[in-house]
Amino acid sequence: MFDEILNFIKQEFSSVLSLVVGVIIGLIASPIIKTMFKAIKYLVALKDLGRLEKTYSSVLKYAKKNLKELGLILNKLPEEIVVETTYKDDVALYSRFRAFFKKNIVGKLRGKEILSITIFGNMSYEEQIAFIIQKAFEAIISSEYEKVLGVDLRDSLVTYYSYKFAFLSQSLVGKGVTLMLERKFNEAKSKEIILKLDSKELEANITLNPPPEARPLLDRVIMPIIELKSQEISPINDLSTIELTRREMQQLLTKIAEGKIGILFIGSRTPEEYLQYLKSRIDEFEGVLICARGKRAILCDHLVPEIIKEYQGSLGIETPSVKTFEGTLPSEENRLLYYKHVLISKRA
Amino acid sequence: MRNMKSSIMRNAQSSLQKLLPVISFARPSDVDKYLKLYNIDLNSGKYRCAICGDIVTRENIYALIAHGSSIKLICNKPSCQAKFSISPP
Numbered sequence: 001m002f003d004e005i006l007n008f009i010k011q012e013f014s015s016v017l018s019l020v021v022g023v024i025i026g027l028i029a030s031p032i033i034k035t036m037f038k039a040i041k042y043l044v045a046l047k048d049l050g051r052l053e054k055t056y057s058s059v060l061k062y063a064k065k066n067l068k069e070l071g072l073i074l075n076k077l078p079e080e081i082v083v084e085t086t087y088k089d090d091v092a093l094y095s096r097f098r099a100f101f102k103k104n105i106v107g108k109l110r111g112k113e114i115l116s117i118t119i120f121g122n123m124s125y126e127e128q129i130a131f132i133i134q135k136a137f138e139a140i141i142s143s144e145y146e147k148v149l150g151v152d153l154r155d156s157l158v159t160y161y162s163y164k165f166a167f168l169s170q171s172l173v174g175k176g177v178t179l180m181l182e183r184k185f186n187e188a189k190s191k192e193i194i195l196k197l198d199s200k201e202l203e204a205n206i207t208l209n210p211p212p213e214a215r216p217l218l219d220r221v222i223m224p225i226i227e228l229k230s231q232e233i234s235p236i237n238d239l240s241t242i243e244l245t246r247r248e249m250q251q252l253l254t255k256i257a258e259g260k261i262g263i264l265f266i267g268s269r270t271p272e273e274y275l276q277y278l279k280s281r282i283d284e285f286e287g288v289l290i291c292a293r294g295k296r297a298i299l300c301d302h303l304v305p306e307i308i309k310e311y312q313g314s315l316g317i318e319t320p321s322v323k324t325f326e327g328t329l330p331s332e333e334n335r336l337l338y339y340k341h342v343l344i345s346k347r348a
Numbered sequence: 349m350r351n352m353k354s355s356i357m358r359n360a361q362s363s364l365q366k367l368l369p370v371i372s373f374a375r376p377s378d379v380d381k382y383l384k385l386y387n388i389d390l391n392s393g394k395y396r397c398a399i400c401g402d403i404v405t406r407e408n409i410y411a412l413i414a415h416g417s418s419i420k421l422i423c424n425k426p427s428c429q430a431k432f433s434i435s436p437p
Binding site: 052083084085086087094099103113114116118122132136138139 | 366367368369370371372373374375376378379382409410411412413414415416432433434
């Protein structure tokens with residue numbers, strides 16, 4: 001009887017003891033689990049906020065490398081952005097400490113003025129990344145070229161460069177963002193023209209110089225021409241002149257994309273050699289675009305009257321149309337170089 | 349000539365690079381929180397879209413831009429959303 005009572009007490013005591021130990025462990029472990037959960041959430045927030053910021057600076061880096069002739073615009077843009085709050089799957093992600101540190105310590109120390117921008121909308125996290133990419137390219141391409149390019153061409157260029165950047169930076173932005181921007185570009189009205197201008201095939205077909213140059217014309221020739229024309233027309237506010245400029249630029253880009261304009265790059269060869277390149281294919285095209293930069297612009301000036309004579313002589317065009325796009329643009333190592341592009345065509 | 353060229357580059361660099369855009373993505377349900385933060389009363393009807401000039405309400409607000417003491421609002425018309433820039437000129 002006594003043993004039974006003793007066993008009962010032992011059993012009860014052990015179960016109470018295990019309960020007490022469980023409660024104590026629970027009390028200790030619960031804040032640890034909570035803290036760990038908070039720490040993981042905080043790290044995820046830091047990663048996602050940082051990814052949006054890195055996307056913006058990567059767009060600028062990409063543009064500085066591939067569109068260096070637009071350096072005057074690129075140098076005007078803020079070098080970086082800070083993302084204070086984002087949301088992902090209905091969860092708001094932010095870090096007060098991080099935002100305070102970036103705004104008030106890093107920003108102020110570097111003499112920056114804070115511009116707080118809040119955007120309201122039901123965007124997914126991927127849509128927010130795509131938004132940052134598109135807005136960065138809009139700032140580079142769209143806002144400055146309003147007077148030179150029609151809205152369709154500008155929008156198509158923005159969506160094309162956004163898609164191209166996302167495609168090349170897929171490890172940063174993710175496949176979902178690339179597909180999203182690809183879908184947008186597929187809806188762009190001037191998609192075909194831009195794809196052709198950025199194809200090596202077109203470059204190989206219409207360049208009068210002998211190979212091996214095989215770099216698409218979009219970055220190398222088209223964007224510098226647009227930038228030069230934009231510089232020329234920026235003080236003009238007359239609507240009819242702006243409309244005429246847009247129409248002429250649209251026509252020029254369309255003709256180049258259709259392979260109707262030949263391209264002649266002026267390099268280190270003799271004027272006779274360049275004239276020979278031209279003569280051998282002059283009847284294939286409606287016109288020729290001569291591209292020179294730096295000291296080679298002088299050679300271009302010598303060649304233009306000769307080419308006009310060629311048009312008048314062998315093709316019987318009395319007054320070929322001559323249009324010049326010239327000015328200084330940033331080149332390698334952020335140096336300014338003089339660019340000269342002369343378009344000579346059969347029809348005025 | 350070289351000095352002139354580098355001064356062009358410096359002038360171009362000096363303007364907007366001083367700005368540090370601090371971006372917050374917020375859900376439409378958070379509009380009141382942000383309006384309170386910036387002490388904005390949209391019921392007064394005095395806030396207009398910085399792009400199209402239309403009156404901005406709780407229902408059509410798209411973006412809020414604060415630079416020092418100046419506050420600009422943008423409405424959610426597609427044309428205004430398209431013109432809105434995160435790197436303002």
